[in-house]
Every structure is written in C-alpha cells, then in structure tokens.
Amino acid sequence: MTDTIAVLGGTGALGRALALRLAHAGHPVVLGSRDAARARASAAELRETLSAAGVEARLDGAANEDAAAAGEIVLLATPWDETGESIAALAPALAGRLVVSCINPLGFDAKGPHGLAVAEGSAAEQVAALLPASTVTAAFHHLSAPSVADLDRDLSGEDVLVCGDDAAARARVVELAAAVTGRPGVEVGALRQARVLEPFTAVVIAVNKRYRTRAGVLMTHVDPTRPAPAPKAAPQAAPQAPA
Numbered sequence: 040m041t042d043t044i045a046v047l048g049g050t051g052a053l054g055r056a057l058a059l060r061l062a063h064a065g066h067p068v069v070l071g072s073r074d075a076a077r078a079r080a081s082a083a084e085l086r087e088t089l090s091a092a093g094v095e096a097r098l099d100g101a102a103n104e105d106a107a108a109a110g111e112i113v114l115l116a117t118p119w120d121e122t123g124e125s126i127a128a129l130a131p132a133l134a135g136r137l138v139v140s141c142i143n144p145l146g147f148d149a150k151g152p153h154g155l156a157v158a159e160g161s162a163a164e165q166v167a168a169l170l171p172a173s174t175v176t177a178a179f180h181h182l183s184a185p186s187v188a189d190l191d192r193d194l195s196g197e198d199v200l201v202c203g204d205d206a207a208a209r210a211r212v213v214e215l216a217a218a219v220t221g222r223p224g225v226e227v228g229a230l231r232q233a234r235v236l237e238p239f240t241a242v243v244i245a246v247n248k249r250y251r252t253r254a255g256v257l258m259t260h261v262d263p264t265r266p267a268p269a270p271k272a273a274p275q276a277a278p279q280a281p282a
C-alpha cells in the first residue's frame with residue numbers, strides 16, 4: 040500500500056520524524072505547516088537526509104490545507120488545541136480523509152507530566168467531533184520523536200496502539216504503523232480508548248525522565264504480524280415474553 044500521507048504539524052519534532060520514516064518506507068509524503076515556506080524547507084531537509092541514506096523520496100511541503108487535500112491518510116502531529124479552532128478550520132480539506140490523531144493533551148508541573156482533561160473525553164474524540172466528514176483514528180502517541188527520527192534505531196520492539204470506530208480505517212493505520220516501526224500496530228478498540236492512550240504518554244515521559252531513556256510500549260503475548268481471529272458473534276438478545 041503506498042497511500043500518500045499528509046503530516047500536519049509536519050515541521051515539528053514528531054511530524055518530521057514520522058514523515059522521514061514513512062518516506063523512507065516508500066510513501067509519498069506531504070508535510071503541512073501554517074507556513075508553506077517552512078513546510079517546504081523542512082521537506083527539503085528531510086529529502087537530503089534520505090538521499091544521504093540512498094533513498095530518493097517523494098516528500099514535499101505545503102500549507103496545511105493543501106497538504107490535507109493531497110493526503111489519503113492525514114496525520115495530525117500538532118499540539119492539543121483546547122478551542123479546536125485550528126482543526127475546525129481544516130474540516131473542508133479533511134472531508135473524506137482518514138485522519139490519525141497523534142495528539143497528546145499533556146501538562147507539566149512540579150510533580151511531572153500529567154494528562155489534561157478534555158471536554159470530549161480525549162483529543163481524538165474532539166477531533167472526530169470537529170471533523171464529521173472524516174474518518175478519525177488515533178495512534179503513535181507513545182513513540183519518541185528522536186527515536187523515530189533516527190533511522191538507525193530499531194523500533195520493531197515497540198507497539199503502536201491504534202484505536203478508532205471504523206474497523207477498515209483501524210486496519211489501514213495498523214499497516215501504516217509497520218511503515219514507521221517495522222511492526223504492524225495493535226488494535227485496541229474504539230476511538231474512546233484514546234482517553235487511556237493519550238494520558239498514558241505522561242507515564243512514558245515520566246519513565247524516560249527517571250531512567251534517562253526513550254522507553255516504548257510493548258504488549259506482551261500479542262503477535263500483530265498474524266491475522267487477528269474473527270470477533271465472536273454478539274450474543275443473541277433473549278426473546279421477549281409476550282405481554
């Protein structure tokens with residue numbers, strides 16, 4: 040599968056890192072920014088890095104709206120926007136797209152990192168509410184941008200946890216994760232699971248600080264490279280007794 044991937048917030052740490060890995064894996068990538076020139080400059084830098092690694096990548100930069108319109112799959116690698124304004128403005132360009140929220144609403148204080156309360160439950164659900172004409176999933180919350188940006192670093196021991204309400208969309212993102220880490224993502228259920236995935240990043244960051252490392256998440260006893268068994272049929276409702 041060589042879907043064109045748009046990365047909004049593509050000039051940031053995570054956006055650039057994901058774009059690098061996805062382009063390295065052969066996906067055409069369009070970096071998005073609020074400033075098209077900044078996106079083009081970032082794309083040129085990444086092309087240079089990839090060229091040095093022997094990969095002639097199809098990687099370009101554009102304003103967020105144009106990148107969104109060009110992508111079959113659109114990654115949101117922007118900071119959490121409590122007002123939702125920046126996402127809502129992109130709704131027309133994102134209509135019909137598979138959107139992947141990588142957003143972690145986090146705060147940092149004297150006690151360390153912590154998840155922030157989001158009125159909709161999670162940033163991903165906020166995004167879904169703002170983009171009714173898009174299919175919204177969430178993934179890539181727990182990867183560390185510097186690790187992803189280091190093409191020599193083996194990420195195949197880390198799981199990308201993928202949630203979303205649309206099974207086909209989840210399956211596409213599971214496959215996309217393999218282009219980033221070398222290992223398919225793990226489906227963890229409906230979009231509301233983002234209420235758990237997003238703040239759990241605070242735990243990962245706390246571990247990283249305590250142990251001076253870049254920890255990843257791994258689900259044991261799951262082999263995402265093997266097809267998951269078909270879901271069990273829902274139990275039949277008991278027949279109603281006649282009144």
Ligand SMILES: NC(=O)c1ccc[n+]([C@@H]2O[C@H](COP(=O)([O-])OP(=O)(O)OC[C@H]3O[C@@H](n4cnc5c(N)ncnc54)[C@H](OP(=O)(O)O)[C@@H]3O)[C@@H](O)[C@H]2O)c1
Pocket residue numbers: 047048049050051052053054071072073074077078115116117118119120125141142143144145179180181182183184185
């Ligand atoms: N860094 C990580 O390791 C990591 C890992 C997993 C998930 N995440 C999540 O990914 C998201 C991005 O993190 P990051 O560390 O890459 O942040 P970052 O380095 O600050 O970059 C985010 C990019 O988003 C754009 N941006 C900033 N404010 C914006 C706004 N109000 N509206 C639209 N675009 C805006 C900026 O690009 P322009 O100015 O060019 O538009 C910026 O380069 C966050 O939600 C974070 O929680 C990060």
